[in-house]
Amino acid sequence: MKVKDILSHEFTLVAGEGGIEKEVSNVYVCDLLSFVMSHVKSGSAWVTIQTHVNVIAVAVMTEISCIIICEGEKLDENAKEKADDENIPVIAFNGSSYEAAIKLSEMIK
């Protein structure tokens, strides 16, 4: 599955369009950045409620394919710019991290 295959009326792209051809092979749910740094696999879709610019840096360092921001939280403006620069797709989702994970797990099958 590619990042672009996740996109729908529920999962809307808010930044990083340059990265939507990236392959997604896993899903990881966590809001603690150092946990993500130590546990996430390359090529994952990272589900979180964090919205600040450092999230993009974590995604770059760990080679995450895309970030899914849940609960309708809005991505910070400087994070949006950084995501565009780094080609890290950021996708907004209105439901909980749990709901996002269920839907992603259906898609990734």
Place this chain on the structure above:
Amino acid sequence: MKPYTMDFDVKARDFSSAGESSSKFRKTLLMLSIPSDIVRRASIAAYEAEMNIVIHSYGGKMHFEIYSDKIVIIADDTGPGIKDLELAMKEGYSTAPKEVIEMGFGAGMGLPNMKRNVDNMEVVNHDESGTKIVMTINF
């Protein structure tokens, strides 16, 4: 052989530019066609070290040396140092303030993450004058 070196100043508590030196270091590794697993490990170790300078120190420097057979990452700051290093190395130990924890930092995993991702990590100084950590990754 002379290494390719990079130096950056890291400001304390500046979260908008935090991670920039690790990010530039990573881009250089990719440009030099360093193997991807090495790039990932080096990037994670550098980022954790840089964030510790941002979060816990009065400010400092990141220094990188890229050789043909190894990478050296040096994080060097101006204090306040780490009182109990053994405790600080434990997973889950953190003195990060509340506002930093709300950003998702301060899980107390940074130093263990650094150690796990490099072949050698030495804390060469951690008294009040500053913390200096030297990490090496061999290819």
